[in-house]
Every structure is written in structure tokens, then in C-alpha cells.
Amino acid sequence: MAGNQEQVLVELSGDGSCLLWCEGLECSAQTDFRNRSQLEERKKMAVISPPPGYSVLNNVLDVVKPMDVFLLNLFKQDDSLGVFLKNLGGILKHILNSENHNINAEELAGRLGYQFETIISGLKWWQAKEEITLQERSGQFRITKGRKTPSNDLQAITNRLQTELRETAAFRSYYGRADPVSLLRL
DSSP: OOSOHHHHHHHHHTOTTEEEEOOSHHHHTOTTEEOTTSOOOOSEEEEOSOOSOHHHHHHHHHHHOOSEEEEOOOSOOOOOHHHHHHHHHHHHHHHHTSSOOEEEHHHHHHHHTOOHHHHHHHHHHHHHTTSEEEEEETTEEEEEESOSSOOSOHHHHHHHHHHHHHHHHHHHHHHHHSOHHHHHTO
16 A cells, blocks of 8 residues: 555555554544554554563554554553643543443553553552542452552652653554564564
């Protein structure tokens, strides 16, 4: 398929054999797009937004098992600490205002377009800020407002989170300029 990325996306959107994989808040508004928790096998797959890392890309490819992969570079995210925390905080606020205070961190990672570990660090950051209390149960988290005990871990968690976000930004940058063969490790 020749043409610019938007035109390629339009053509692939009409192909029922193609799974459109896209992650991040901008992607979640598109009904045709799937994140990592909504995958199924397909003959073709379009990677629409830059993934957060090799492990996520490889896991998605393992689940979808496409014969053809189209690498697009649309819906780029701002991986800065402030934007990440604002987006995660908005989702947490929504969850706290709902009846269900349970979080599946892997689904949240797919919705926001980050590594699972980055989401965990973000949740721990909000807990260290004494905004929420986390309770983990079998890989699921339950959140409640506030924190019962003060935390001295905020700086260490912030440093770890900044490192994880820099690694994500570096991979997304690499994805945008990499040779597809080396990116897909064919």
C-alpha cells in the first residue's frame, strides 16, 4: 500500500482481516482500534501508535500471529512525567467516583499505552502522594481515597517512574526511525 500513513490506515480500516492495534488515550476513543487486552488472531495487523517497548510489541505479535504487519507511527504520546501522571490521575479519579474501585493494571497499561511496570510505578506514586491506598489481590488492585500512613518513598518512586518513562520515550523514538526488519526481529 502506497501513500501517507493516514491513507494507509483508511485502507486497512476497511480490511476485516486486519487488526488495528493502537494504545493511548487518543486511541481509546476509536471504536475500530484494539489495545493489548482486546487482541485476537488475524492475518494482518497494523501497529498504529508507537508501542512502549519491545516486550509489549512482541507479546502482541505472539497473540495476533499476523502474516503481514504494517508499522504506522500515528497518535504519538507525550511521555513526560507530568502528562503521564495527569492521565493516570484522571482515570483514578473516575474510578474512585464509580462504584467499582478495582483496577486491572494490565488493562490500564493497554488503555494508556505503557509498560505494566510503569503503570504500577504510577499507582505507587499516587499512593505515596497520599491520594489513594492500593490493595493488591491476585494481580488486581483495589483503590480507595487517601492513604492511612504517610510515605517517605515519593522521591524514589518518582525517580523510578522518570526512568521508566524515559525508556518508553526512547523506544518510541527508535520505533519511528528503525528498520522494520530489525524492529520486528525477523
